[in-house]
Amino acid sequence: MSILVDESTRLLVQGITGSEGSFHTQRCIEYGTNVVAGVTPGKGGSKHLGVPVFNTMEKAMVETGANASLMFVPPAFAADGILEAIDAGMPLIVCITEGIPVLDMVKVHRYLKGKTTRLIGPNCPGVMSPGKCKAGIMVGEIHLPGSVGVISRSGTLTYDVVSQLTSLGIGQSTCVGIGGDALPGSTFVDILKLFQADQDTKAVVLIGEIGGTMEQEAAEFISHKMTKPVVAFVAGSTAPPGKRMGHAGAIITGSAGKASEKIKALSQAGATIAPTPAEVGLTTKRVLDGL
Amino acid sequence: MKIHEYQAKVLLAQYGIPVPRGKVASTPTEAREVATEVGNKVAIKAQVYAGGRGKAGGINIANSPTEAKKAASQLIGTRLVTRQTGPEGVPVSEVLVEEASDVARELYLSVLVDGTSRLPVMMASEAGGMEIEEVAQSAPEKIFKSYIDPAIGFQPFQGRKLAYGMNLDGGQIGEATRLMANLYRLFVDKDCSLAEINPLVVTVDGKLLALDAKLSFDDNSLYRHKDIQGLHDREQEEPLEIQARDWGINNYVKMDGDIGCMVNGAGLAMAVNDLIQYCGGRAANFLDIGTLNNTDRVVNSFKMFVADPRIKAVLVNIFGGMARVDVIARGIVEAYQQMDIPFPVVIRLAGTNLEEGQHILAESGISFIRANDFYDGARKVVEAAKGAKK
Numbered sequence: 197m198s199i200l201v202d203e204s205t206r207l208l209v210q211g212i213t214g215s216e217g218s219f220h221t222q223r224c225i226e227y228g229t230n231v232v233a234g235v236t237p238g239k240g241g242s243k244h245l246g247v248p249v250f251n252t253m254e255k256a257m258v259e260t261g262a263n264a265s266l267m268f269v270p271p272a273f274a275a276d277g278i279l280e281a282i283d284a285g286m287p288l289i290v291c292i293t294e295g296i297p298v299l300d301m302v303k304v305h306r307y308l309k310g311k312t313t314r315l316i317g318p319n320c321p322g323v324m325s326p327g328k329c330k331a332g333i334m335v336g337e338i339h340l341p342g343s344v345g346v347i348s349r350s351g352t353l354t355y356d357v358v359s360q361l362t363s364l365g366i367g368q369s370t371c372v373g374i375g376g377d378a379l380p381g382s383t384f385v386d387i388l389k390l391f392q393a394d395q396d397t398k399a400v401v402l403i404g405e406i407g408g409t410m411e412q413e414a415a416e417f418i419s420h421k422m423t424k425p426v427v428a429f430v431a432g433s434t435a436p437p438g439k440r441m442g443h444a445g446a447i448i449t450g451s452a453g454k455a456s457e458k459i460k461a462l463s464q465a466g467a468t469i470a471p472t473p474a475e476v477g478l479t480t481k482r483v484l485d486g487l
Numbered sequence: 488m489k490i491h492e493y494q495a496k497v498l499l500a501q502y503g504i505p506v507p508r509g510k511v512a513s514t515p516t517e518a519r520e521v522a523t524e525v526g527n528k529v530a531i532k533a534q535v536y537a538g539g540r541g542k543a544g545g546i547n548i549a550n551s552p553t554e555a556k557k558a559a560s561q562l563i564g565t566r567l568v569t570r571q572t573g574p575e576g577v578p579v580s581e582v583l584v585e586e587a588s589d590v591a592r593e594l595y596l597s598v599l600v601d602g603t604s605r606l607p608v609m610m611a612s613e614a615g616g617m618e619i620e621e622v623a624q625s626a627p628e629k630i631f632k633s634y635i636d637p638a639i640g641f642q643p644f645q646g647r648k649l650a651y652g653m654n655l656d657g658g659q660i661g662e663a664t665r666l667m668a669n670l671y672r673l674f675v676d677k678d679c680s681l682a683e684i685n686p687l688v689v690t691v692d693g694k695l696l697a698l699d700a701k702l703s704f705d706d707n708s709l710y711r712h713k714d715i716q717g718l719h720d721r722e723q724e725e726p727l728e729i730q731a732r733d734w735g736i737n738n739y740v741k742m743d744g745d746i747g748c749m750v751n752g753a754g755l756a757m758a759v760n761d762l763i764q765y766c767g768g769r770a771a772n773f774l775d776i777g778t779l780n781n782t783d784r785v786v787n788s789f790k791m792f793v794a795d796p797r798i799k800a801v802l803v804n805i806f807g808g809m810a811r812v813d814v815i816a817r818g819i820v821e822a823y824q825q826m827d828i829p830f831p832v833v834i835r836l837a838g839t840n841l842e843e844g845q846h847i848l849a850e851s852g853i854s855f856i857r858a859n860d861f862y863d864g865a866r867k868v869v870e871a872a873k874g875a876k877k
Contacts, residue, residue: 216809271707297708298600299678302637305605321808335808335838350754352806355838356861359806376753379605405754408602431757434742434764435773438571442738442753442775444707445602450620455761472765473758474862 197396198325198370199345199387200288200316201264205329208233208262208286210253210269210277213244217268220292220333221245224266227330233260253284264288266322266331274318275300282313290331291317291381298444301379308381315381319443321351321373332373334358342367344480345391347384348403349376349410349445353431353473357403360477366484369397376443378407384414392422398487399425401480402467404458406432407446411458419465425487426467427480430458488704490718491534493583495700499684502673504666506697509585518559521584522552528587531558533579536723538618538701539569545579548587555584578722588696593686594653595619596667598635598674607635607674609667611649615686641671655689662695677715678708727772727795734787738777744769746872747792747801747830749785751776751810759804762861768869771797778809785818786825793826800831800872804864807838816844820851831856831871835864 201207207224211217212234222245225231231247233256240251250256253265265286269277274293281289282304296318308315316323322332326339335355340362348354354373361368372387374380384402391397400422404411411430418426433455435441437448448454463469470479493511500506508525511534512518522529533545540546545567549555559582566576593615601608614622614629622629631652633645646664655663666687674682683701690696709716721729731739738753742760746768750756753775760770774791776784792798805815816836822828835858836844848855856871858864 272710295707297678297711298680298705299607299637299675299708302600302605302607306637333809338838348754350752350758352750352752352808352838353754353758355806355808356755356758359837378602379600403754405757410602413603429758431754431761433761434770435757435760436740436742439740439773440706441740441757441773446753446757450623472762472862474762474860474865 197394198328199390199394199397200323200370200372201325201329201331203328205264205331206230206232206260206262207329207331208235208256208260208265210235210265210267210281212236212247212249213239214268218245220268221247223336224330227336229329229331233262253280253286257284257286264331265290267291267293269293271295271297275304278304278315279307282307282311286313289313289315289381290320290322291315292320292322292333294319296377298378301377305379316372317375317381319377320375321354323370323372325370326368334371334373338362339371340367343369343396343398345369345394345397345400346371346403347387347400348373349405349443350403350431353403356473357401357476361401361480364477364481366477366480369394376445378445384410385417388414388417388422392424397424399427399480399483401476402426402428403476404428404430405443405446406430406435406441406448406455407453409452412452412461415461415465415467418462418467425483427470427476427483428462428467429470429473429476430455430462431473488706488709488715488719489536489723490702491581491720492532492700493534493581494718495702496697498673498677498702499697499700502669504669504697505695506700507585507588509583511581512559512584513563513581515556515560515563518582518584519552519556522549522555525584525586529555529584530587531555531562532583532585533562533567534581534583535567535577535579536720537567537569537571537577539571540567543567543569545569559584580722588688588698589691590688590698591691592689594689595622595685596670596687597681597683597685598671598679599681601634604634607637607671609633609635609641609645609649609671611653613653615688619685635671641668659689659693659695666695677712678705679703680705727791730794731791734790735784736774736776736787736791738773738775739791740773742770742772744771745797745799746770746868747795747798748772749774749776749788749801749803751805751807755804755806759802759865762865763802763869766865766869768872771795776810779811779814782814782818782821785815786822789822789826789828792830793828798830799875800833800868802864802868803832803834804861805836805838807836807840811840812836812838812844813840813847816847820847820853823851823853830875833858833864833868833871835859835861
């Protein structure tokens with residue numbers, strides 16, 4: 197099994213006609229994802245990459261039965277696109293867009309309250325259930341179907357970790373990039389809950405980084421609610437305080453934001469800490485061998 | 488993005504928040520003129536982005552315009568070293584000359600977005616004048632918070648709760664509540680990431696006054712605030728970081744080592760720096776090259792390394808996803824053609840269009856050290872840097 201996306205996913209792409217939208221939609225289709233609709237205001241009624249394009253989310257969902265949305269809308273318009281998707285009742289939104297203003301996301305989170313929509317991202321590589329569905333921009337070939345769940349705040353570091361796992365013969369149930377922003381739609385805890393409930397996920401790899409307190413909240417959950425083993429790595433041990441390390445969320449503003457504090461919390465919660473980013477695969481193998 | 492205190496105070500005043508009378512001066516003569524205008528005792532405050540100015544000698548009191556001129560001349564044109572700067576300090580090219588206030592109490596007030604609740608939060612404390620982190624450690628009961636619902640905005644009851652929390656009384660409650668509502672309005676209108684008044688003082692005659700102010704802005708929203716963009720003072724930034732941005736490399740942070748790093752993706756770039764340290768070396772920078780459509784940023788990254796005399800060796804670690812390995816490889820070859828590369832270069836490539844990328848490097852005949860994986864790359868670059876030192 198897997199979480200969030202699988203063979204039953206009917207993917208809609210918001211911003212399908214843009215250059216990034218086109219490039220990655222094509223790759224999702226090649227991977228075998230069932231892309232049923234695209235939305236670009238003003239381009240409704242046309243076809244793009246063989247996919248019908250609609251002006252509004254509401255119409256696209258009614259006509260195609262889409263049940264997940266992948267977003268490539270530019271940052272200035274992205275929050276509006278997310279709001280439109282929530283309003284249309286989209287169950288899952290995966291937002292790739294990087295650079296959305298924080299206060300726009302505050303509004304989005306306010307609007308999400310009480311709704312059933314799940315938001316992944318923004319500023320993330322997307323969600324991948326190997327062999328079933330790719331809803332994102334990750335490299336398809338490095339993945340292998342299996343039973344390890346992966347959650348990460350980073351994109352390319354996740355690719356490296358996934359390829360370490362795959363080269364050791366360790367497949368993945370689902371890989372979820374929650375994104376590098378300060379206000380992600382879903383947190384580590386949100387996704388840990390899903391992996392804990394997923395029968396076919398045996399263990400979880402969690403890739404955190406400096407900034408915020410999401411890793412500490414994950415540690416809290418792992419210690420009280422998780423029965424499955426968790427392997428963790430936190431990037432940014434050598435990052436200086438007060439400097440934004442690329443991601444909007446990766447900035448040490450208080451002591452809780454430091455890598456050392458996060459590693460301590462995760463370790464005390466019973467997660468196995470990979471000593472280096474290059475040994476996440478091997479650490480996971482040791483944990484799985486011990487099960 | 489940060490701005491100077493004097494600019495922050497202009498914005499506060501526009502939003503009806505009381506600030507001391509004063510003006511910025513960029514020469515000692517101007518400082519004297521402002522002091523004459525303001526009258527009596529004035530504070531001369533160095534305008535730098537770093538905190539900790541007071542203890543570092545960046546704030547002085549002058550009792551006359553002549554003293555103000557002298558105090559300004561001792562600051563303008565110097566570099567101020569505070570606990571928040573490196574030993575090289577930051578340049579002082581302007582001072583704020585403002586009326587010195589008779590302070591009865593120092594309070595703390597700020598607005599920021601809380602990552603856990605995903606809501607703006609107004610924080611207040613009667614323990615002003617010190618860093619809020621220190622207060623959180625030593626006296627957490629003195630910090631009061633009100634989470635703000637963005638749909639309805641800041642409400643008077645929230646202001647009263649915080650005002651009473653700061654032990655204000657009488658007419659100060661209403662005054663503080665209005666001040667907080669105005670600060671929240673400024674925070675939202677200008678897309679601030681932090682709006683902090685520390686200290687917010689109560690003067691001996693019972694009035695509230697923003698004695699110091701710090702505003703910073705969400706970089707992602709600057710596109711809709713042309714007025715704010717223009718306030719940025721490049722001189723306050725690290726020269727290598729300014730250079731990087733001018734060359735289109737937005738995610739560059741100077742570190743204190745001697746190994747240059749070029750990586751795609753912020754998480755991977757941090758992890759590369761961590762791994763270099765684990766292998767016994769030190770990174771000279773964090774550099775996330777981002778997604779590329781052309782080779783410019785690769786060539787410019789090499790320009791950065793060549794221009795940086797600290798660099799002993801360079802590690803290129805690319806896991807192609809959105810960024811294509813062949814584009815990176817072509818960029819590296821162009822860099823070798825355009826400049827003398829005086830240090831060893833270790834290259835690890837993986838991901839989208841890997842074979843094509845490797846082919847481009849092999850065909851070019853350039854000299855580099857090939858790494859097979861992440862760990863191998865870090866080990867080899869640390870060795871290369873050590874060898875280069877001899």
